[in-house]
Amino acid sequence: MNSTSRRKARKYALQALYAWKTSGNDINLIKLQFLQEKNMHCVDVIYFKKIILGVVKNYNYIDKKIKPYLSRTSKQVDPIEKTILRIAFYELLIRNDIPYKVLINEGIELAKIFGAQDSHKFINGVLDKAASKIKKNIND
Template identity: 35%
Template structure:
């Protein structure tokens, strides 16, 4: 019997515990309460864009979903009600950065861009790179194949406008791309 055909002996190789699934997405157990809030807000905003449901009925439905108790409900509230309440203003910020009509953007990517724009505007305590990375992760997990690349490009452009001092400081220190 050659070495290649010998039966394995001893314990099985140890599994990696990086907090990522085989596809590269973060495992649910590795997600922060705020990341979970963004996920629930994304689902809720999708319902608003696709089903034209009002914020209150979406909110009631979403709070009843499995796992919601692990989300940061205050951040979820801010995202859901803030994005719907400021939809026209958020779209006005996003639209100049698009290479197509808003109607041609998938509702997932549209919702993710709303979340990013809203956080850039109203959550200065969250670094712009964190907002960008969280939105890219949402688009990877819930959006189309290359939707995250589009979201990245649009939100990078928006960050340069809405978080100019922060982005410039990162560029000066060599931490920002572009």
């Protein structure tokens, strides 16, 4: 699959994970609803499912890893920003096949689409600090 289909997978995964956290509904029902109701023609559906499963399965671990890079408390972070960070940290920590520059760029793009006016700056700052430190620790 190409980068456009992966970008769309991230976009839908963000929406599904946000719906999961805000509604409290079962993630499998939300995922099924997306697969049935959204135009998934040009979406990397396998990656969409992997993001959702990966974030949900590693939810506490991911949140723990995000916390040191935040310039504010976790409760002060907007739910959309938090979801973008969870997806990016899933890719950073668990998906070693995703270059860190790609995941930073994808996080910024999601923030520009779904976040508040300056969300992309916040996302960039957190991911830039985290990626350089985490990737260095992985490579050491």
